[in-house]
Amino acid sequence: MTRAKTDKKTEAASCHPTHTDTHLCMPEDARKRANRRLAIARGHLESIQRMLEDPNVYCMDVLRQIKAVQGALQGAAGVVLRGHLEAHVATASERGDAEELIEELLEAMKLTQ
Amino acid sequence: MTRAKTDKKTEAASCHPTHTDTHLCMPEDARKRANRRLAIARGHLESIQRMLEDPNVYCMDVLRQIKAVQGALQGAAGVVLRGHLEAHVATASERGDAEELIEELLEAMKLTQ
Amino acid sequence: MTRAKTDKKTEAASCHPTHTDTHLCMPEDARKRANRRLAIARGHLESIQRMLEDPNVYCMDVLRQIKAVQGALQGAAGVVLRGHLEAHVATASERGDAEELIEELLEAMKLTQ
Amino acid sequence: MTRAKTDKKTEAASCHPTHTDTHLCMPEDARKRANRRLAIARGHLESIQRMLEDPNVYCMDVLRQIKAVQGALQGAAGVVLRGHLEAHVATASERGDAEELIEELLEAMKLTQ
Known part of the structure; x- marks a missing residue:
């Protein structure tokens, strides 16, 4: 664990300079x-765009494809x-930044209100 | 306009061969x-994919961008x-296919239950 | 058709006074x-609220129930x-208010952008 | 803090009998x-239900209210x-059940695929 951390130090150091104290990388x-x-x-x-070049395309076929991409x-x-x-x-x-992380997560997921 | 319509006639005829009787084009x-x-x-x-090639990318930055594309x-x-x-x-x-169209629309929008 | 309209007149007249010219009722x-x-x-x-009165309730059980109500x-x-x-x-x-109705519908469904 | 934990012991013991080893309460x-x-x-x-008892209610007014409840x-x-x-x-x-908890969370949010 400690070794891994040391190995990654140079990379991690530049990881999130604006994210104070933590260097959380994906x-x-x-x-x-x-x-x-x-x-x-x-x-x-891209394939939906090709569909849209066909003047005979049917609206609902396009809508269904857009829904599939949304899925x-x-x-x-996820x-x-x-x-x-x-x-x-x-x-x-363990790190002590739970509150900050959770706030940010709920906001990114648009679940704060 | 009328010319365009005439020009498109043959094309429109083949518009939705499987969509009985109606030739509804987008x-x-x-x-x-x-x-x-x-x-x-x-x-x-594409730009999110480039972000993902950076080992220092932060998960929540990626999530926010994916949410933006979903929007x-x-x-x-719409x-x-x-x-x-x-x-x-x-x-x-006027055409008499309301029931069929509405059923299909609600299904495409996943609003039937 | 005309008869039905006449029969409903009193009710329809008070239907949507602010919705100019049309009296569209559900x-x-x-x-x-x-x-x-x-x-x-x-x-x-109500049953989720009862769940929430139990100090032993588990968060994810509550979340799943809320998701079910959302469905x-x-x-x-729909x-x-x-x-x-x-x-x-x-x-x-036929009535001539398509544009207005569609605008309103897309807005209510939060599909305008 | 320690006292509170002791006080809750009996209760916590019965908390999630099916949730092996962990007693996670909301x-x-x-x-x-x-x-x-x-x-x-x-x-x-309840107020939307009252709206729906009025034969003059307008569909889009009901839809907007349902959307508000969904919000x-x-x-x-959240x-x-x-x-x-x-x-x-x-x-x-710290507890060692991260994998199990995260799997369950993503499933409850319908984010697994």
């Missing part, structure tokens, strides 16, 4: 998985959220 | 506006829906 | 079905929307 | 705040989620 696995999902969503959007993005958001909960929120009590 | 203006919005969303996704897609869905309501649903009583 | 069937669904949702909320309200919204589309939007072209 | 403050919000939402639903329930869900994150997820690494 876990590599989550980054790769989210990236793959966004690549698929992007390809899907895919929800999945990508991947990011899982990585954040595992790597940062579950360990927040 | 209005050109809605197609163009939706296409533009999807192009922007796609560019946005943009909601806007694109454009498609508006075109459909104006061109097809508002005239459905 | 269809009775939709009113009754929506009311039933809201009654069920209300009972469900039920989505169903009630009932209202269906009635509106059938009774008012599908006939809008 | 924080009292979150329970009370969520309860208050649900009470308000319930009163709001209120989203707020109540209260529950905040309590869970603070009391249980932020301390999960």
Whole structure:
């Protein structure tokens, strides 16, 4: 654990200069998985754009495809959220930044009111 | 306008061969506006993918960007829906296919239960 | 048709005094079905409140129940929307108020952007 | 603090008998705040039901009110989620049940895919 921290020091040091005291980076696995999902969503959007070039396209077929991409993005958001909960929120009590992290999380998810 | 209509006649006839009796095509203006919005969303996704290549990226920054794209897609869905309501649903009583159209619309919006 | 209109005149006259020229009322069937669904949702909320009086209740059990009520309200919204589309939007072209109705509908559904 | 823990022992022991090894109860403050919000939402639903008894009610007025209640329930869900994150997820690494808790959380929020 300590070794890993030391190994990553130079990288981590530049990680979140504006995020005071903490250097929380997205876990590599989550980054790769989210990236793959966004690549698929992007390809899907491109195919909807091609559909929209056809003057015979039917509105509801387009709407259904847009809904499918929205579902895919929800999945990508889930991947990011899982990585954040595992790597940062579950360990927040040990680091002492739980309140700050949770506030930010609820805001990003538009769940504050 | 009349010319355009004449020009499109053969095309329109083949518009929705499986959609019995009706040849409902997405209005050109809605197609163009939706296409533009999807192009922007796609560019946005590309920029999030670039963010994800940075090992120092912060989970919540990625989540916020994904939420923004979801909002943009909601806007694109609104454009498609508006075109459909104006061109097809508002005239459905005259054509006599209101029930079928509304069922399909509620299903595409996942509002049936 | 004309007779029905005459019969309803007194009631319709007071229907939407601020909604210029049109007197659009919610269809009775939709009113009754929506009311039933809201009654069920209300009972469900009451049972969640009882759950919340138990100091041993588990957060995720409460969250799942709230999500279930949100789904039920989505169903009630679908009932209202269906009635509106059938009774008012599908006939809008005949009445000539399509633009106004569609604008209002997209706004109520938070789909304008 | 220690006393409070001792006082609650018997109660906590019966807290989540099916939730192996952990006895996670919803924080009292979150329970009370969520309860208050649900009470308000319930009163709001009751007033929509009264609206629906008026044959002159307008569909879009009902839809807007249902959307408002959905927003209120989203707020109540946020209260529950905040309590869970603070009391249980932020301390999960110390207890060693992070994986289980996070899986359950993402499922309850319908964010797994």
